[in-house]
Amino acid sequence: PNPDPTAAPSSRPAAGPEKNVRAGNRPVSGKNPQAGPSTSQAGGVWQVSSTETVLSNTVTDKDNDEANLTFEVYTTDANGKPKTQVKLDDSEFGVLVSDFVPSGKTAKVTVDYGILKPGVTYAFHTSAYDGGLYETEWSPWAKLKIRDRAVDIKLPEPDKNAAKVNLEEFQEPLEAQRTVDDPSLRKTRPGPDENCSDLGNNKIGCLEVGRPDELTKKQRATVEQRLRSVRADSDLVSWCTDTSPGKDWIKRTEACMKRATPIHARIYSKLPNGQTILTGDGTFASVIQMKLDPQSTSFLQEWTLFPIDFADFEGKQTEWGPLTLTPKFSCSPDCSTSSPTWRGFPTWSTTGADLHVAVATFNHTVSITAPSGISKVAMKWEWSARTPDTVKELDQGDLGTSTPDLDVRCDKIAAPAKPGCVFPAYKPTWVMNFKKYPAAVAHGWLIQSKLPNHPGSKSAGKPMKFLPLADKNEHGRDPQKNRDVICPKESDGKSWASVHGNPDTTLLPEIKPTDTSSCDEFAYASTYNSAGMPSALDGLNEVTSGNTCVQTYATRVKQGEWHLYDDSRKAAPTWKEVCGRSAMSGWINSGSMAGFSGTFSAAGKYHLLDKDEYWVRFPEFEHCDASKATVTCTVPKP
Incomplete structure (x- = not known):
């Protein structure tokens, strides 16, 4: 012995x-x-x-x-x-x-x-x-x-009955930019000039977008409280109230625009000597919300107006109105806008006693006529004002245009019968189902976190770039060809993993009786980040063989305990590779992307089209440290 x-x-x-x-x-x-x-x-x-x-x-x-x-x-x-x-x-x-x-x-x-x-x-x-x-x-x-070992990630048993991931929980508002006149270039209280309009009856009016910091902290708090109570369940965008004022925010199908807070409507009177005096000043908080429909080319928009104060030229609160504000919102090209419907009438007494909130709702409809099946729409936001003693409306209120981040894109590429619209400037976030497919999620996290190209990492600023089916991308590239580079089939049709994968790879016949060993690649084959995508076709990380990727495998060491290991039959990773290849259960690998095509593709909620960018997040791994040469972690965190 x-x-x-x-x-x-x-x-x-x-x-x-x-x-x-x-x-x-x-x-x-x-x-x-x-x-x-x-x-x-x-x-x-x-x-x-x-x-x-x-x-x-x-x-x-x-x-x-x-x-x-x-x-x-x-x-x-x-x-x-x-x-x-x-x-x-x-x-x-x-x-x-x-x-x-x-x-x-x-x-x-x-x-x-x-x-x-x-x-x-x-x-x-x-x-x-x-x-x-x-x-x-x-x-x-x-x-x-x-x-x-260079990799030892401890994982739980796969839960075949785990609930689906609620992707909306991971879509964080993004601060967006639009074209708005910069109020910082003007005086706080300008007199009438060439930017104002003659209203008749010796009246001059000026409509201006103010600076967000014109409102005191107390005023901002009051505005938010009042808006929250008024909008309540009827609010178009449920998360709008919780965002910072003075900025614009978007998600893939929603927008909350507070950059135009506050706005001013000022009326000046002409004296016989030619001088002018400020006879009325109305200051409003203004919020625009938009809600797009991923299965329709009609979408809604709301403009909420909340008066903060009214004053005359002596600082008194006397009636110089009533003051009526009228939104003139529009979209183009190939886009129509309905007349607004109101909750709360858009006319206010200017004594300061009337501070009711008014909300205008618009419906916009886009016609997709381009051969590409895509229509890009720009929004324009203007408003006018008048009082009873003005001969005509003051029509110079400019809340800006949607360019660059708030432009709307509608398409009918994947589902002509159900076209939809999104804000393409927003990169949605994809989250895999860790409870159901822990090994595949661990592999994705390892490659994203450890390799220098960080595919899909928001913190590294390296988004995934979507590659749809061959007839939907500009190069006619079948994503399966990317997979064939990283996970090639043998001449007899057997999979790479069944022939060359680590022999300790654990299968799950108790879940799927016909389960076989499968090859999982990261970045995904349906991306330009895939190492199988040729650089001549805008591929970002081209390799000639999956043999150059980081090699790992998933194995059960005992019931209830799995590990993702690097394949010790090979040399240790250098961590300079640009891709990952892992042998694991076919049930885990094939199921790990369940829901992606129905959610992120052009037919899904986020309408990803060719070269659209998105993030991949691994929330269960955010306590793990990938900075060391040897990557070890227990997930979920003990």
């Missing part, structure tokens, strides 16, 4: 029986035993980069007979001394015997995967045999250490 390592080699004649039928010289092991694949020694120990280890030594025979070598491996104790023999095969002696080689040549054996363990130091020695005689003593000991 554990022979004396110093006993004569002939005491365990694995190479064959010793014969005394003739006289001759005994063969001799060389003095240069090596272990590989390896390029270095540290402290006299071979640093081996693979658990599929090659052991070698030279052998000589003075009679010029061919000879072979017997290789015997032991674990080592704390002092580096041989301790316990490692059974290298199922033979009686548990050793490996090389082929015969000419005298002076090198004899080699390969230790199969799974016998030598990562991170463990071993000692080996050899004995020579020429077909009749053994050398009398073993060669000097040589030491080797199998490299440590």
